[in-house]
Amino acid sequence: MNKISISVFILIVASSNIHASEKLTLDTVRIDLNNKPSLQRGAQIYINNCLGCHTLQYQRYSRLVTDLGIPKEILQKNLIFTSDRHGQPSKLGSLMINSVNPNASAEAFGIHPPDLSLIARSRGPDWVYTFLNSFYYDQQRPMGVNNYLYPNINMPHVLWWMEGIKEKSTGTDKVSYIVEGNMSDREYKAAITDLVNFLTYVSEPAQLKRYKLGFWVVSFLAFFAFIAFLLKQEYWKDVE
Numbered sequence: 370m371n372k373i374s375i376s377v378f379i380l381i382v383a384s385s386n387i388h389a390s391e392k393l394t395l396d397t398v399r400i401d402l403n404n405k406p407s408l409q410r411g412a413q414i415y416i417n418n419c420l421g422c423h424t425l426q427y428q429r430y431s432r433l434v435t436d437l438g439i440p441k442e443i444l445q446k447n448l449i450f451t452s453d454r455h456g457q458p459s460k461l462g463s464l465m466i467n468s469v470n471p472n473a474s475a476e477a478f479g480i481h482p483p484d485l486s487l488i489a490r491s492r493g494p495d496w497v498y499t500f501l502n503s504f505y506y507d508q509q510r511p512m513g514v515n516n517y518l519y520p521n522i523n524m525p526h527v528l529w530w531m532e533g534i535k536e537k538s539t540g541t542d543k544v545s546y547i548v549e550g551n552m553s554d555r556e557y558k559a560a561i562t563d564l565v566n567f568l569t570y571v572s573e574p575a576q577l578k579r580y581k582l583g584f585w586v587v588s589f590l591a592f593f594a595f596i597a598f599l600l601k602q603e604y605w606k607d608v609e
């Protein structure tokens with residue numbers, strides 16, 4: 370192959386990839402890492418519904434206290450369900466992992482549920498949000514659901530009890546449900562916004578620190594600009 374045909378080939382392969390990932394437009398999620406109550410709710414939803422299968426192997430429980438302000442006692446009593454090797458509840462300093470045997474889960478789902486520490490970075494918050502909103506009823510699939518964004522996914526729709534199970538879209542705006550959940554559409558979207566907000570924080574906890582630091586940096590710059598302005602006035606007073 371000469372150079373031109375190689376580059377044409379690469380172009381075709383690249384554009385077919387772009388095509389595949391752009392089939393569905395992503396919904397936009399409003400991330401707000403300053404919203405602690407949202408991050409706390411997201412952590413709770415994650416621990417109750419996702420941690421059983423998906424670890425957060427770089428995150429320690431203790432950071433939920435220091436970063437998100439969840440009181441220690443509440444965390445220990447209500448959000449730590451795992452235990453250590455001696456059967457004692459996991460310590461605050463433990464990593465947020467689970468005890469799923471990779472072989473067993475691979476056998477059950479055909480694939481081991483991946484760690485989600487970096488999912489908000491690798492896929493992007495909008496992707497994860499759209500993904501959680503894209504499950505629909507599909508009898509053909511082993512889990513009874515399929516996903517518009519991730520066709521033939523092997524994950525069950527674990528939040529069905531919140532959202533309900535949607536019928537496959539018929540192209541109209543109206544969504545109908547095979548099974549009703551205990552939340553309205555708006556409530557469900559708010560809940561998964563909290564969840565994705567939490568996963569975005571997890572994907573880079575240092576962001577929170579940067580936000581705080583950013584506030585001081587901008588305040589300092591504003592203060593300094595004010596001083597510079599006063600100085601300028603002082604210097605130019607006699608000239609003008």
Ligand code: HEC
Nearest residue numbers: 418419421422478480481482483488497521522523524527
């Ligand atoms: C019963 C186990 C189970 C639970 C609980 C579960 N998942 Fe999954 N999840 C899976 C499996 C298995 C896959 C891999 C599916 C595949 O690749 O076909 C997966 C894949 C994913 C992916 C795609 C990862 C990728 O490949 O990019 C995301 C995102 C995800 N899960 C998010 C969640 C969230 C958020 C929750 C909690 C609301 C959750 N999952 C709960 C089993 C689970």
